[in-house]
Amino acid sequence: MLVIYIVLPAYNEVDNVSVLLQDIAQTLAELMPVSEVLAVVVNDGSKDGTGEAVQACKAQLLERFPRFKVELLDHSVNRGLAEAIKSGLLYCVDKASPQDIIVTMDCDNSHIAGLIPRLARRIFEGYDVIIASRYVPGAKIVGLSWKRKVLSSVASMIFRVLFPIAGVRDYTCGFRAYRAGLLIELFRQHPETISESGFSVMIDILLKVYRFDPGLAFGEVPLLLRYDKKEGASKMNVRLTTLQTLSLLVRRRMGIWDR
Secondary structure (H helix, E strand, O other): OOEEEEEEEEOOOOOOHHHHHHHHHHHHHHHOOOOEEEEEEEEEOOOOOHHHHHHHHHHHHHHHOOOEEEEEEEEOOOOOHHHHHHHHHHHHHHHOOOOOEEEEOOOOOOEOHHHHHHHHHHHHOOOOEEEEEOOOOOOEEEOOOHHHHHHHHHHHHHHHHHOOOOOOOOOOOOOEEEEHHHHHHHHHHOOOOOOOOHHHHHHHHHHHHHHHOOOOOEEEEEOEEEHHHOOOOOOOOHHHHHHHHHHHHHHHHOOOOOO
């Protein structure tokens, strides 16, 4: 039976993670009732009780939704988004079958669980990678500062010019679905795939997936980004992320792919 794996990197998300897990379980039970779902929460050294919150709702959700399971991976110290994504993806790749689907999304409630079935459906239709995009008709952003909007738009335009990928406009959004067989083969051949640190990791994964096989089918669906539903301060250091992204752009443009 097909399994949908959902990687959720979490750092101090005690006010968000339980709500998100319940939303995912409820959504998929109603819209994809025959699918098995495994939510992999990577607790990246949180100090606010995030891990405890996940454990508290784990058994409760399994009782209400028998096809929905939660796995908690703990980092003893905060290692950053890239290491959390790496831990989650490697765990899923080790467990998944090629026909399964692996989804990555934020754990702060800004990504809406109701979009997961639409992402999965496009994978069923034959796509290899589907991105929830801010730059296609129907997309909407609520509650994000104008500075963050401008930075994201500029980054999208630059990468579309320098690293064009057919079907992709949003290079930075981490809300994506992958055909599991693709990631299984990618990590088997290139175990060093995740080499960036910080928020630029999501751009680098996309570039490396395309470099691995330019013939893959990429697509997008409109994203409703709800920053107004997010509890707590943003974990993103805008200045540091900008510098990391520029460094990544220069290195990849120069053909340097080993880090």
